[in-house]
Amino acid sequence: MAHGPATMADGWIKYASRWLFTTNHKDIGTLYLWFSFAMFILGGAFAMIIRAELFQPGMQLINPEFFNQMTTMHGLVMVFGAIMPAFVGLANWLIPMMIGAPDMALPRMNNLSFWILPFAFAILVSTLFMEGGGPNFGWTFYAPLSTTYAPDTVNYFIFGVHIMGASSIMGSINIIATVMNMRAPGMTYMKMPLFVWTWVITAFLLVAVMPVLAGAVTMMLMDINFGTSFFNAAGGGDPVLFQHVFWFFGHPEVYIIILPAFGVVSQIIPTFSRKPLFGYSSMVYATASIAFMSFIVWAHHMFTVGMPIAGELYFMYATLLIAVPTGVKVFNWITTMYKGSLTFETPMLFSIAFVILFTFGGFTGLMLSIAAADMQYHDTYFVVAHFHYVMVAGAVFSGTAAVYYWLPKWCGKMYNETMGKVQFWIAFIGFNITFMPQHFLGLAGMPRRYADYGLQFADWNMLSSVGAFMYGAAQILFLFNVVRTITHGKPVEDPQVWEGAEGLEWTLPTPAPYHTFETPPEVK
Amino acid sequence: MENSHRSLLAKLLAFAVAMFMFAIFVLPPLYDLFCEVTGIGGKTDGLYKAVAVEVDTSRQVEVQFVAANNAEMPWEFYPLEHRVVVHPGEPRAVNFFARNTTGEDMIAQAIPNVLPNNAADYFHKTACFCFDNQPLAAGEQAELGLVFILDPDLPDNVNTVTLSYTLFDITDRATVAVSQAQ
Numbered sequence: 001m002a003h004g005p006a007t008m009a010d011g012w013i014k015y016a017s018r019w020l021f022t023t024n025h026k027d028i029g030t031l032y033l034w035f036s037f038a039m040f041i042l043g044g045a046f047a048m049i050i051r052a053e054l055f056q057p058g059m060q061l062i063n064p065e066f067f068n069q070m071t072t073m074h075g076l077v078m079v080f081g082a083i084m085p086a087f088v089g090l091a092n093w094l095i096p097m098m099i100g101a102p103d104m105a106l107p108r109m110n111n112l113s114f115w116i117l118p119f120a121f122a123i124l125v126s127t128l129f130m131e132g133g134g135p136n137f138g139w140t141f142y143a144p145l146s147t148t149y150a151p152d153t154v155n156y157f158i159f160g161v162h163i164m165g166a167s168s169i170m171g172s173i174n175i176i177a178t179v180m181n182m183r184a185p186g187m188t189y190m191k192m193p194l195f196v197w198t199w200v201i202t203a204f205l206l207v208a209v210m211p212v213l214a215g216a217v218t219m220m221l222m223d224i225n226f227g228t229s230f231f232n233a234a235g236g237g238d239p240v241l242f243q244h245v246f247w248f249f250g251h252p253e254v255y256i257i258i259l260p261a262f263g264v265v266s267q268i269i270p271t272f273s274r275k276p277l278f279g280y281s282s283m284v285y286a287t288a289s290i291a292f293m294s295f296i297v298w299a300h301h302m303f304t305v306g307m308p309i310a311g312e313l314y315f316m317y318a319t320l321l322i323a324v325p326t327g328v329k330v331f332n333w334i335t336t337m338y339k340g341s342l343t344f345e346t347p348m349l350f351s352i353a354f355v356i357l358f359t360f361g362g363f364t365g366l367m368l369s370i371a372a373a374d375m376q377y378h379d380t381y382f383v384v385a386h387f388h389y390v391m392v393a394g395a396v397f398s399g400t401a402a403v404y405y406w407l408p409k410w411c412g413k414m415y416n417e418t419m420g421k422v423q424f425w426i427a428f429i430g431f432n433i434t435f436m437p438q439h440f441l442g443l444a445g446m447p448r449r450y451a452d453y454g455l456q457f458a459d460w461n462m463l464s465s466v467g468a469f470m471y472g473a474a475q476i477l478f479l480f481n482v483v484r485t486i487t488h489g490k491p492v493e494d495p496q497v498w499e500g501a502e503g504l505e506w507t508l509p510t511p512a513p514y515h516t517f518e519t520p521p522e523v524k
Numbered sequence: 525m526e527n528s529h530r531s532l533l534a535k536l537l538a539f540a541v542a543m544f545m546f547a548i549f550v551l552p553p554l555y556d557l558f559c560e561v562t563g564i565g566g567k568t569d570g571l572y573k574a575v576a577v578e579v580d581t582s583r584q585v586e587v588q589f590v591a592a593n594n595a596e597m598p599w600e601f602y603p604l605e606h607r608v609v610v611h612p613g614e615p616r617a618v619n620f621f622a623r624n625t626t627g628e629d630m631i632a633q634a635i636p637n638v639l640p641n642n643a644a645d646y647f648h649k650t651a652c653f654c655f656d657n658q659p660l661a662a663g664e665q666a667e668l669g670l671v672f673i674l675d676p677d678l679p680d681n682v683n684t685v686t687l688s689y690t691l692f693d694i695t696d697r698a699t700v701a702v703s704q705a706q
Contacts, residue, residue, distance in 0.1 A: 105529045148595075173536040181528045211540045215547025230552055233635050234594065234692030241555050245547060308562065308641060 005514050020115070023107035024514065025092045026410075031114050032089025033403070037479070039081030039121065040396075044472055046074035051434075051468040054461050057453055067451035068136035069128060075139025079257070080164045081121050083391065086399045087260040088113075088171045091199045093410065095175060097505035097512065098193045100184025100521045105177035113170035120163035127153035138449060140250070143231035143242035147223045154224065158217045165210040172203035172210075184504070186523035190281065193503050197284050198263030201291045205252045205259075208295075213249040216242065240305050247298035255294040258358075258390060259287060261398035262329060265351045267503070268405050269333050272348035273340030274500035279332040286325035293322050303374045312371040319369035323362065330359050345498075346420030350401035353428050354394060361389025364439065379449075382442025388435045400427070400478065407482065408497045412511025413489025419481045427474035433467025562641070571655060572648035572673070579613040580676045587674070590688035591620060597693045598625050599632060599660070604667070612676040615650060620689065622658065623665035631659045634668075634689040643685045646675035657694060 005027065006018040022028060049070050053061050062070070092110065096103055104110050127134035132151035135141065146154060179200045183192070219230040220242075229235025231242045270277045277283065300319045303312055333355050342348070364386040368374050377383060408414050437460035442448075446457045453461065496506045504523070508516050587610060589603035600623040610616050624630050634654040638644040649655075653668035660666060674685070 105526075106533065109533075169540050173533060173540075176536060177529050177532045180532060181526070207536055207540050208543055211542075211544035212547040212551075215544050215551070218544075218548060219552075233690070234633050234694050236635070237552075238555070238559070241552055244555060245551055248547075248551070 021111065023103070023111050025096050025104045025107070025110065026512065026514065028104075028110050028114050029089045029091075029093030030410075032085045032092060035114070035117060036082050036084075036086035036089060039077050039085070041475065041479075042125070043074050043077035043082050044475060046070045046077065047468060048472055050074060051465040053451060054453070055465040056462065057455055057458050059452060062451070064451040065133060065136060068138075068449070069134045071449050072135045072138055072141075073125070073128065076124065076135070077121070078391070079139065079253075080161075081117075083257050083395045083399070084168065085117060087199075087202075087257075087395075088168075090195075090260065090264070090399070090402055090406075091171075091175055094406065094505060095178055095196055095199060096182070097508060097516060098196050098503055099179060099182065099187050100504050100517050100523065101178060101182035102515065102517050102520075104174050105182055106174045109170050110174050113167045113174065116163050117167050120160045120167065123156050123163070124160035127151075127156045130156075140246060141220075142246070143220065143223070143239045147220050147231055150224070155221065158221050161217045162214055165214045168206050168210045172206040175199055175203040176207070184517070184520040184523050190284070191523060193263075194266035194277065194280065194283055194287075195260070195263035198259045198266075198287050201287050202256050202259045205256050205291055205294065209249045209252040209256075212245065213253075216245045216249065219245070240302075243302045243305060244299070247301045248295075250301065251298040252291075252294040254387075254390070255290055257395050259291065261354070261358075261395045262287065264398040264402040264405075265333065265354050268347050268351045268401055269336050269355075270502070271405075271498050271500040272343050272345060272351075273337045274342075275336055275340045276502075277332065278335040278338075279328070282328055283332055286328040289325045290322060293318065293325075297322065300369055300371075300374075303371045304378045316369055316371045320366065323366055326362055330355060330362075341500075345404075346415070346417060346424055347401040347405035349421065349424045349428075350397045350404070353424070354397045354401065357389055357393030357397070357431070361386055361394060364389065377442060379447055380442035381438040381446045381448055384448050385435045385438035385442060388438070392435070393431055397427075403482065405498075406505075407485060408489075408492045409505060409508075409510055409512055411486050411489070412492055413485050414492050415481055415485040415489060419477065419484075423474050423477045423481060426477065427471055430467045430470030430472075430474055434464050434471055435467070437461075437464045437467075570649075571652075572650050577613045577676055579611050581611050583612055584609050585612060585674055585678065585682065586684045587616075587672075588684065588686045589618065589620075590686060592688065592690045594690050594692045597632070597691050599623060599630070599691060600625055600665075601689075601691045610674060612674045612678050615671055615673045617651075617669060617671045620653065620668040620670065621665070622660065622668055622691070624660035624662060627662045628695075629659065629661045630693060630695045631657050633657045633692050633694045635692060637688045637690070639686045639688070640682060642679055643682045646678040646682075647685060647687065648673045648675060654689065 005022075005024070006014040008015050019027065019031065022031075049062065050067065053059075053067055092104065095101075124134075130153050132153055134153060135146070135151070135157045137145035137150060141157075179192070179196060189197075219228070222228040223230055223232055223237075229237035231237050231239050233239065266277055266283060297315055297319045299307065299311065299315045303315070307315075337352075344352075364382070368377055368383065368386060404415060404420055441457055441460050441464075444457065446453055492510050495508060495510050497510060498506075504517075504521060505512070507521070586607055588607045589605065591601045591603055593599060593601055600621070602621055604619045604621055608616060608618060620634075622632070636652075636654050638647050649670065649672050651669060651671040653670060658666070658668065672687075678685075
């Protein structure tokens with residue numbers, strides 16, 4: 001190796017410049033992962049404030065205006081700051097190593113797409129300290145709440161969303177270019193690891209819909225500042241149009257979040273089952289059809305706007321149809337485990353929990369997709385419970401599994417298995433205590449996004465808050481375990497790390513050197 | 525940068541820009557068109573030029589009028605007749621009453637909505653105060669006129685049509701061409 005990366009020993013200026021100007025996919029992956037963990041803690045802190053306020057009925061800690069800002073910021077920070085960058089970080093680290101490429105295709109753009117993110121979130125979070133407060137209209141920012149009735153700081157929010165969108169688009173273009181142009185000889189599309197496949201499809205979704213989000217906020221910006229009437233009924237516009245545009249972005253967005261998670265789990269389950277993934281090609285086709293269908297079901301988020309019955313029926317049946325490819329995936333994961341030599345290391349525990357809890361969230365999703373039933377569930381805690389089962393037990397669990405699974409390869413040290421398992425059980429139990437009762441609250445009629453509730457909801461809310469504090473504590477343990485591994489972990493030398501692991505990244509030395517696959521490997 | 529990367533980058537960027545344009549310039553007109561075709565949202569058409577049609581005296585349809593103020597609009601605003609019974613094809617004039625209860629000159633805009641949705645296309649207006657914005661000086665009042673014709677092709681299952689107006693305060697934004705809104 002000609003020269004390694006600068007370390008603290010070279011002086012802090014050199015060390016800081018290394019991170020600031022890095023074009024190395026591993027460095028950028030690391031930056032993305034740490035940034036997303038910081039955002040995860042911040043969004044988690046907002047969630048703790050929400051659950052603390054909802055611990056008892058009545059107003060205890062914060063006022064309703066601030067509560068609204070907390071629910072909004074929690075959603076925005078978690079979706080755009082924690083989950084999405086976490087998977088981009090994994091993609092940066094792993095895709096070049098998995099397809100036998102020396103780096104990402106567009107390394108300078110890679111640097112740019114990361115470094116604009118901290119600015120986007122600095123702008124967004126700074127609004128909390130401004131006069132009028134931060135965004136308070138929910139993470140879905142429906143007009144006219146986000147236009148006519150928005151705080152003045154909404155312009156900062158719009159600017160922040162634009163930057164995040166630009167970052168995501170650049171990141172996705174980079175991933176598509178890397179996978180299409182830089183695969184090692186012999187690495188055909190149908191030999192790519194499933195994580196790479198799910199990410200390519202996700203990247204196409206991102207390039208298609210992030211501009212639509214940018215369009216939605218641009219129309220908001222013009223309505224607020226330049227007197228247009230896209231969403232303003234007084235000028236001939238229509239607030240319902242906002243919901244259509246938003247969910248045209250928003251529904252593919254939920255698959256953008258979950259597809260890479262599918263990919264991660266499809267790597268981990270075969271390893272700890274010591275069997276190849278069952279039904280590889282059906283997994284690829286299922287992922288592609290989920291991605292396609294995500295574009296034609298958006299209005300199931302808005303069954304209550306007064307759609308004609310034909311529209312409700314169409315969106316209901318189309319949504320139900322998505323259960324088919326998703327069912328194929330769940331079937332394949334379970335069949336991979338069937339008669340395998342299973343061991344239950346921390347990444348496997350998180351992956352199995354993913355399969356179980358994601359399926360649970362999928363079933364509540366099916367309940368919500370029934371238009372007639374949705375009239376009752378709409379905007380209740382049932383919806384909150386549903387999407388936390390798929391976002392937290394889905395995306396966040398698989399992200400945690402991914403960190404535990406690849407951490408030894410990244411830093412050459414093994415994490416503490418006992419601590420990992422303790423974290424898993426606290427997270428698993430805490431998660432279910434938090435969100436299972438929210439199903440009951442929603443079915444009993446508790447609406448979401450309110451700072452207070454009727455006395456009949458008190459018991460389940462208190463339980464839910466206790467679970468949330470447990471789940472939050474598990475994340476502190478996670479942080480501690482990761483930092484402890486990096487500083488004091490037991491060194492690992494076996495390139496394969498895990499007995500059953502397969503794929504190009506496990507043929508590299510452990511820890512993965514700064515530059516890898518400078519001569520492409522031969523894939524048979 | 526390698527040429528293969530460059531051309532892919534250009535294509536994907538162009539695709540992203542196209543999707544942005546699609547969201548701003550295609551989706552909203554498409555949505556309006558869709559609503560107009562299907563009658564969703566109860567949008568009525570603009571000024572209607574009356575054509576000679578035979579009045580269908582065998583059929584009676586009740587037309588109800590609803591008036592509402594948007595958000596903080598302080599005006600008094602109500603229909604002078606709450607319901608009329610008409611034959612399809614027959615022009616009918618009705619009046620709404622509006623009074624500016626504030627001490628300031630204001631400009632308002634009424635936005636119509638017709639229920640049921642499948643009646644929206646058959647509710648024609650040959651004159652309507654909703655085609656223009658309505659300036660009223662402080663304390664001033666006015667009767668606002670509307671002439672409508674129900675199309676004889678009105679679907680058979682429609683016996684009652686409800687026309688609602690929501691009055692918006694557009695004083696601050698009246699410089700914008702609001703009169704194009706129906």
